[in-house]
Amino acid sequence: MKARRVGAVVLRQVYLLRGSMSRVLPLFIWVAVDMVLWGFISRYLSTLASPGFDFIPALLGAVLLWDFFGRVMHGVTMAFFEDVWSRNFLNFFATPMRVSEYVTGLVLTSIATSTLGLVAMVVVATGAFGLSFLAYGPLLLPFLLILFMFGIALGILSAAMVLRLGPPAEWFVWPIPGMLSPFVGVFYPLSTLPDWMQVVSRLLPPSYVFESLRAMLEGRPAHLDDLGMGLALAGGYLLLAGWVFTRVYRHAVQSGLLARYSAESVS
Amino acid sequence: MTASLPAMEPGPAVLEVCELCRSYGDLQAVDRVSFQVGPREIVGLLGPNGAGKTTTINMVLGVLQPTSGSIRIDHVDLASRRSQALDRTNFAAVYAPLPGNLTVRQNLRIFGMIYGVDGLARRIDEALELFELRGLGDTRCGVLSSGEQTRVSLAKAMLNRPHLLLLDEPTASLDPATARDIRRIIRDFADQGPGGVLWTSHNMHEVEAVCDRVLFLSRGRILLEGNPRTLPQEHGKESLDDLFVAVAREPLTLEGVET
Numbered sequence: 001m002k003a004r005r006v007g008a009v010v011l012r013q014v015y016l017l018r019g020s021m022s023r024v025l026p027l028f029i030w031v032a033v034d035m036v037l038w039g040f041i042s043r044y045l046s047t048l049a050s051p052g053f054d055f056i057p058a059l060l061g062a063v064l065l066w067d068f069f070g071r072v073m074h075g076v077t078m079a080f081f082e083d084v085w086s087r088n089f090l091n092f093f094a095t096p097m098r099v100s101e102y103v104t105g106l107v108l109t110s111i112a113t114s115t116l117g118l119v120a121m122v123v124v125a126t127g128a129f130g131l132s133f134l135a136y137g138p139l140l141l142p143f144l145l146i147l148f149m150f151g152i153a154l155g156i157l158s159a160a161m162v163l164r165l166g167p168p169a170e171w172f173v174w175p176i177p178g179m180l181s182p183f184v185g186v187f188y189p190l191s192t193l194p195d196w197m198q199v200v201s202r203l204l205p206p207s208y209v210f211e212s213l214r215a216m217l218e219g220r221p222a223h224l225d226d227l228g229m230g231l232a233l234a235g236g237y238l239l240l241a242g243w244v245f246t247r248v249y250r251h252a253v254q255s256g257l258l259a260r261y262s263a264e265s266v267s
Numbered sequence: 268m269t270a271s272l273p274a275m276e277p278g279p280a281v282l283e284v285c286e287l288c289r290s291y292g293d294l295q296a297v298d299r300v301s302f303q304v305g306p307r308e309i310v311g312l313l314g315p316n317g318a319g320k321t322t323t324i325n326m327v328l329g330v331l332q333p334t335s336g337s338i339r340i341d342h343v344d345l346a347s348r349r350s351q352a353l354d355r356t357n358f359a360a361v362y363a364p365l366p367g368n369l370t371v372r373q374n375l376r377i378f379g380m381i382y383g384v385d386g387l388a389r390r391i392d393e394a395l396e397l398f399e400l401r402g403l404g405d406t407r408c409g410v411l412s413s414g415e416q417t418r419v420s421l422a423k424a425m426l427n428r429p430h431l432l433l434l435d436e437p438t439a440s441l442d443p444a445t446a447r448d449i450r451r452i453i454r455d456f457a458d459q460g461p462g463g464v465l466w467t468s469h470n471m472h473e474v475e476a477v478c479d480r481v482l483f484l485s486r487g488r489i490l491l492e493g494n495p496r497t498l499p500q501e502h503g504k505e506s507l508d509d510l511f512v513a514v515a516r517e518p519l520t521l522e523g524v525e526t
Contacts (some may be wrong), residue, residue, distance in 0.1 A: 008380035013364075015373045086366035094328040095381045096354040131463075254332045256291065259325040 001104065005097045009105020010112075013079050014115040017113075027113050028120040031067045035121050038063040039129035057135040058217050061098040061185065062210055064121050064131070066186045069206060070177040075110025076155025077162075077173050084167050089261050099249050105244065106159070107152055113209035115149070139216060142227045150205045156241035160248040165259070185210045198241045205234040279337075280305050281355075281431045281463040282327065287336035289322055289487075296322045298487040299336070304431065304463040309454070311474045311495060314484035315515035320467045323484070324360070325431050327465070329353055341430045359424035360435035363414045367409020370398055371419050374408060375426060382427035394422040397452060412430045413440040421449065425456060431468065432456065432464045438473060450477050471495075471507040481507075483514045491513055 012116060017023050049055060092102065125131040133140055142171040158173040165172075183197055184206040190198055201207040206228030212222045252258035272278050282304040289297040297319040304310045312320050325331035327338055329349050343352040365374040372391060379387040395401045398418040403411065409420055424432060434453070438446040454477055457464050468474050469525040473493045474481060483491040491498060491514070495507055506512040 002383070004380045004383060008377045012369070012373075012377050015369050015377075019368075080370075086365050086368060087363075090328075090330060090360075090363045091365060091378070092381075094330050094353065094358055095378070096350040096352075096383075097381050098350055127310065147348045157455050217455075251331060256325075 001098065001101055005101040006105045006108065009102055010108050012125040013109040016082055016152060024130050025185065027116050027147070028073075031071060031117045031121045032124050034063060034067055035060070039125060043129065055063070056129055056131050058214065058260075060125055060129055060131050062123055062125075062134070062186050062213060064177060065147055065209065065213070066119050066177070066181065067144060068114065068144065069151045071114040072110055072148050072151025073155040073158070073177060075113040076106050076152060079106045079109040079156045080159040080162070084170070087261070089258060093258060099246055103156060103245060106155070110152065110155060110171065114148075136213070138211065139227070140223055142231060143213065144207045146209050146227070146230045146234045149238050153234065153237035153241040160241070160245040163252060164248045180204060180206070183207070189214060203233070205230040205237065222226065233250055271383045271464055280428060281341055281453040281461070282465060283321070283339040284410045285337045287323065287326060287338065289326060289331065290334050296487050297326070297333075297368055300484070300487070300489055302489065302492070304465050304483050306425050306430070306463050307457050307465050307468055308480065311465040311481040312465055312516075313481050313511060315516065318484040319487040320484055324358070326436050328356070328358055328431060332409070347370065349372035350413060355430040356433065357424045358433035358435070359417070359420040361412055361417065361439045362435070363420070365408050365419055365423060367407060370405050370407050371395070371411075372404040373418065375423060378423050379426050382404045383429050390426060390493060394426055398427070399421045411451070414442060414445055415445055417441055420443070421452075428462065429464050434464060434466045438467065438468065438470065446473070449470070453477065471511055483510070485514050
């Protein structure tokens with residue numbers, strides 16, 4: 001893997017962000033609005049709850065972590081979509097650049113953009129609503145790591161889907177975090193869900209994060225085994241995503257789809 | 268039956284295409300095509316629309332997998348060592364403009380990094396100078412005229428001093444004066460070596476002026492090969508234009524002709 005080629009993919013995104021406020025602002029604005037909305041909801045619910053229970057770390061913190069996952073995922077897909085929209089595949093893939101170098105560039109771009117979003121959320125949640133990450137202790141690191149890895153994996157899988165099905169398939173990508181959220185228990189314990197939904201939940205790494213988060217805030221011991229399972233699952237999805245993207249790319253070269261990508265063919 | 272072609276001689280070819288085939292279902296888009304491009308040589312790949320020119324170029328660029336056959340760029344097998352093979356090539360095509368939301372200089376820097384160009388800033392300045400783009404370096408490619416975009420694509424294509432330069436109708440959107448300048452630049456590129464050029468064009472006067480050798484493709488097969496300045500007379504035609512029309516309309520009359 002050549003660092004300069006990975007750097008070229010990242011530099012392209014830096015140029016795009018640097019020259020466009022309409023690309024920069026969404027990195028901050030929507031997640032900040034989410035923090036304000038859920039901050040007030042959490043504050044209101046705290047007034048209704050039994051004394052001693054604080055909804056800020058339980059609800060606002062959970063929304064923050066979920067939004068971080070969404071930003072990571074969309075960080076990968078947005079960088080990929082820039083090449084879809086500007087019909088850049090032929091230019092990029094007719095060069096010596098390897099698929100692994102291209103995907104690594106997308107991931108590094110996502111790390112940068114999602115970190116900016118995370119900082120914005122932390123500033124609003126801490127400054128306006130008093131959310132303290134100290135409440136999560138050292139478990140915050142595996143929480144973030146699991147969500148980051150799963151976000152990257154879903155971002156790469158989404159990019160593979162759009163590469164396979166053509167540019168209009170991007171509309172399948174945007175709602176993915178929203179479709180997953182009922183299953184992973186961002187707002188409620190998994191025991192609330194019917195059995196069949198719980199089966200799906202157990203296959204999704206973020207479920208283990210939010211279950212552990214609630215257990216910890218309720219004073220119960222965090223299940224490190226569960227977090228280990230979440231981490232292992234996220235790692236598995238990451239490997240699967242890399243494999244799927246490579247397979248889809250090879251299919252696109254074999255079938256001719258890559259050479260005529262803008263024709264929006266699914267053949 | 269296809270015209271019998273000269274046997275490929277082992278030599279310092281920058282591109283060796285051997286028995287290349289590509290099919291889409293029942294359609295044979297490219298059928299047992301073999302040819303070479305030597306260093307300092309400009310080879311014209313000619314033929315009517317749908318003859319298989321762009322399909323051939325896409326296979327040489329590694330974005331389309333051949334059904335069978337082999338491609339070697341600078342003696343490196345494209346199928347097994349794709350990255351190393353494409354490191355020595357570059358291309359420009361009217362259907363592959365550089366991203367319009369970046370400036371000329373930004374695009375050249377990105378592709379220069381991908382190709383590992385040494386002394387990139389200086390090389391970008393040279394390319395801007397060569398293609399008379401100096402005043403447009405900080406302009407977004409999307410707002411350039413089609414002719415200017417073509418010159419940017421050509422600047423990108425020459426940035427890494429490729430050993431194999433692939434040009435798919437590079438002068439299609441240029442005015443006659445600019446097209447003449449571009450032909451001179453590409454001719455100089457080939458003359459100075461060590462690179463070779465594979466060039467597609469529908470402008471037969473241009474082909475006659477620039478190409479050392481031409482290959483006529485029809486229905487995915489090479490029908491004729493030779494010197495563009497003598498080939499028409501060898502086949503009883505007055506000009507390369509007439510020969511092109513004959514290939515396009517009556518390919519069967521040319522099949523089996525010795526070249």
